[in-house]
Amino acid sequence: MTDIAAPPPGARRFGLSPDEATARLKRRHAAEARFRAYGIGAIALAAIFLVVLISDVVVKAVPAFTEYRLTMTVTPTLEQVSSDGTTDPQALRSGDYDAVLRAGLQELFPQVTTRALRRKLNNDLLSSGAAMTLRDAVLADPAIIGRPVTIEALFDDAADLYLKGLMSGRRESVGQGQAQVALDGEDVVLTSSAPDFARALAEVKESLREEAAADRREAARLSAAAADLAPGDQREALERRIADLEGEAAAAEARAAATDASERLTSDLPSKLVFINGGIVKLTEISASEARGTVLVPLANTNAVAAGQWDILTLTQPEANRRLDDQVVAWLEDLKQRGMVASHFASRFFTSGDSREPEQAGILGALVGSALTMLVTLVLCLPIGVGAAVYLEEFAPKNRLTDLIEVNINNLAAVPSIVFGLLGLAMFLNFFGLPRSAPLVGGLVLALLVLPTIIIASRAALKSVPPSIREAALGIGASHQQAVFHHVLPLAMPGIMTGTIIGMAHALGETAPLLLIGMVAFIVDVPGSITDAATALPVQIYLWSDLPEPLFQAKTAAAILVLLAFLFIMNGLAILLRRRFERRW
Amino acid sequence: MMTTMPNIELAKATAAEAADEAATKVVARDVNVYYGDKHALHDVSIDIPEKAVTAFIGPSGCGKSTFLRCINRMNDTIPICRVNGRIEIDGSDIYDRGLDPVQLRAKVGMVFQKPNPFPKSIYENVAYGPRIHGLTSSKADLDEVVTMSLKRAGLYEEVKDRLASPGTGLSGGQQQRLCIARAIAVNPEVILMDEPCSALDPIATAKIEELIDELRENYTIVIVTHSMQQAARVSQRTAFFHLGKLVEEGPTEQIFTAPQDKRTQDYITGRFG
Numbered sequence: 108m109t110d111i112a113a114p115p116p117g118a119r120r121f122g123l124s125p126d127e128a129t130a131r132l133k134r135r136h137a138a139e140a141r142f143r144a145y146g147i148g149a150i151a152l153a154a155i156f157l158v159v160l161i162s163d164v165v166v167k168a169v170p171a172f173t174e175y176r177l178t179m180t181v182t183p184t185l186e187q188v189s190s191d192g193t194t195d196p197q198a199l200r201s202g203d204y205d206a207v208l209r210a211g212l213q214e215l216f217p218q219v220t221t222r223a224l225r226r227k228l229n230n231d232l233l234s235s236g237a238a239m240t241l242r243d244a245v246l247a248d249p250a251i252i253g254r255p256v257t258i259e260a261l262f263d264d265a266a267d268l269y270l271k272g273l274m275s276g277r278r279e280s281v282g283q284g285q286a287q288v289a290l291d292g293e294d295v296v297l298t299s300s301a302p303d304f305a306r307a308l309a310e311v312k313e314s315l316r317e318e319a320a321a322d323r324r325e326a327a328r329l330s331a332a333a334a335d336l337a338p339g340d341q342r343e344a345l346e347r348r349i350a351d352l353e354g355e356a357a358a359a360e361a362r363a364a365a366t367d368a369s370e371r372l373t374s375d376l377p378s379k380l381v382f383i384n385g386g387i388v389k390l391t392e393i394s395a396s397e398a399r400g401t402v403l404v405p406l407a408n409t410n411a412v413a414a415g416q417w418d419i420l421t422l423t424q425p426e427a428n429r430r431l432d433d434q435v436v437a438w439l440e441d442l443k444q445r446g447m448v449a450s451h452f453a454s455r456f457f458t459s460g461d462s463r464e465p466e467q468a469g470i471l472g473a474l475v476g477s478a479l480t481m482l483v484t485l486v487l488c489l490p491i492g493v494g495a496a497v498y499l500e501e502f503a504p505k506n507r508l509t510d511l512i513e514v515n516i517n518n519l520a521a522v523p524s525i526v527f528g529l530l531g532l533a534m535f536l537n538f539f540g541l542p543r544s545a546p547l548v549g550g551l552v553l554a555l556l557v558l559p560t561i562i563i564a565s566r567a568a569l570k571s572v573p574p575s576i577r578e579a580a581l582g583i584g585a586s587h588q589q590a591v592f593h594h595v596l597p598l599a600m601p602g603i604m605t606g607t608i609i610g611m612a613h614a615l616g617e618t619a620p621l622l623l624i625g626m627v628a629f630i631v632d633v634p635g636s637i638t639d640a641a642t643a644l645p646v647q648i649y650l651w652s653d654l655p656e657p658l659f660q661a662k663t664a665a666a667i668l669v670l671l672a673f674l675f676i677m678n679g680l681a682i683l684l685r686r687r688f689e690r691r692w
Numbered sequence: 693m694m695t696t697m698p699n700i701e702l703a704k705a706t707a708a709e710a711a712d713e714a715a716t717k718v719v720a721r722d723v724n725v726y727y728g729d730k731h732a733l734h735d736v737s738i739d740i741p742e743k744a745v746t747a748f749i750g751p752s753g754c755g756k757s758t759f760l761r762c763i764n765r766m767n768d769t770i771p772i773c774r775v776n777g778r779i780e781i782d783g784s785d786i787y788d789r790g791l792d793p794v795q796l797r798a799k800v801g802m803v804f805q806k807p808n809p810f811p812k813s814i815y816e817n818v819a820y821g822p823r824i825h826g827l828t829s830s831k832a833d834l835d836e837v838v839t840m841s842l843k844r845a846g847l848y849e850e851v852k853d854r855l856a857s858p859g860t861g862l863s864g865g866q867q868q869r870l871c872i873a874r875a876i877a878v879n880p881e882v883i884l885m886d887e888p889c890s891a892l893d894p895i896a897t898a899k900i901e902e903l904i905d906e907l908r909e910n911y912t913i914v915i916v917t918h919s920m921q922q923a924a925r926v927s928q929r930t931a932f933f934h935l936g937k938l939v940e941e942g943p944t945e946q947i948f949t950a951p952q953d954k955r956t957q958d959y960i961t962g963r964f965g
Contacts, residue, residue, distance in 0.1 A: 505771060575808035579871070581769060583821040583878055584798035593820070594810060 275424030369394035403437035476641030483550020492561030528620030564606020747927035801875030807867030809859035845873035865896025
């Protein structure tokens, strides 16, 4: 005891002075605080990225979940809907339902008489899906033939986008003065007691100025690019283009600068529609005091209209840059005013397969394809994976061969998925001759992909069962197999399930191998079995993301949301399993 | 604890004399154990008497647990472990090729250092052994075996109302008694106990010791312990292991009062360990 209490004389003393110790302690605390700050920073950064990503997808997906439908009354006649004049379902299936819809539209817009306008009315307003809705209604109840029925007809995607406000910016202004309407041949001349049109003219001039500024910016950009080019054809072409742009800019500026001259509203300027006397007039020429326009929807009369009873609608996107021209916009606005247009939840997105028409495309086909693929994957890789893991972990002798197998399983887990796709293409399609694009083959390939993950996770789960349980079973005379199957495996099951679900989630999001085995095809039908041609959710996303239509872009985002939802559910399930069945010993 | 002590002492005194005359249950001759290259046990030869408690004492790493695990061939489960020599139970070699270790372990039960009930119900813990060995043919028989085993392990009164609740929910001492009940449910002849009280508090320890003393009537018990007091309290014979060798073996009283070997004396008087 005394030895410890008093060091022998002359012994070196180790340690720090109190001041040094305090400083050292301070540095240690500072290091800890720094490390904590790094951690919080990293997590915050990750959270921000995640929030930005998810909110971007959600915002883009919103238009895909609603659709506009036209509530219209049509009268399907037997001659139209039946190919042979009977109500035989076969005959009804091949009827001309478009004709019924055409008649219905004609009824809505009786003033549309010219061929060109009629074609526009028939083609640009409604989706081809509307005829199918009507056909289904007739097939469900042939008794409605010959009687007026109210159907909800799906709008064409461009019309749908316009109604959702995604086609063009809209700016409505109420007419401030009393408006006079005068007919001048085909045209309508409008005057207002207040400077309504002067304001509209100012807006047009403003757009001209903006256009000129944009032209000049583009010209400046191009001339900077041209300066880098060696003299030659390319440079000359660029210089010509610059000169054109400068000319256009100068012309636009001149138009903007000219006071009290009237301005023509060309198709590269924002459109202005005037709602007056129950009709719609598209302004073609505008001056400070009056406006001249063509009638898109006929006016009820030419009476003077009091202030506040008429409106000017500005479509900020010029007609030339839109898929929908002013005539169709006018029809849509008219239908909207008549209260025949309503937004509905787009259940079609979840109940129909892919389509070339963006407004009719749904993810059911891809969902079912994914589900069938996952089913094949699960059925294959759960028993094989767990069996392999149990054998390797519990029964296999520990020697070079099993070491080699273990290393190779770990290697397989790191093999890029596209390689598995190539393997599937070479083996399952070319050698075994299995059907192309089938969930069966997709499932086989994904099973190969997921197998290493499941084996590794299962082995880890088996390893984590404490040896005391195994010993307890062996100690009372259970055979090795009984100890494993009665005690170790059930205890490892939550871990195995967690690994399996995470592996399946991985497989669900896998795209590359499916592309190679042909699951990338455009398939409209919902697959009915594992040998039908199908596509999968991530592949559907890939396919849609390539298409130019804005509605397909929205559906891409919506499909991503559905895929993410499934992944979140699966991962949540894995966490739940782990929480719920995790044993403590 | 204090009140039970004299009884144990008394019982031991009478039983010790009886044990001397009792038949030998386990005979070990020149047992050598290797873990890979490490020679863990050198030429151990010992006779273990029937229906008595034999205690193995010795410092950590001396090979007493290794030897204990040879008696029911639990060392077989360690791939790198090799056992030489001869161990007989009732005259038959347990390392005989024709003998199934599974059958052996039904005859030689084991209780481990840390209570290790299965994460199942109390009932299932006890019923598992009889079920896999096919000892009972009906549910009623199984119920009876479970009840009797729990009674013998002195646990029945404490758990009879919650046989369906998990065995892992019991206290440490109760869990260890449950493990003993589980071991005796398959009707073993020998029970091996590897430091059964090292994870328990003194009260639970006293209960287990009391139980061991009662079980001695029907079973041959071999217990590994670090506590010399425990060895003195519960055993009739004691074997002292040191550095992989069996140094000395004999009646407990003799080992503790008049050890023949200097090393034994040093150990029991606490001079090394």
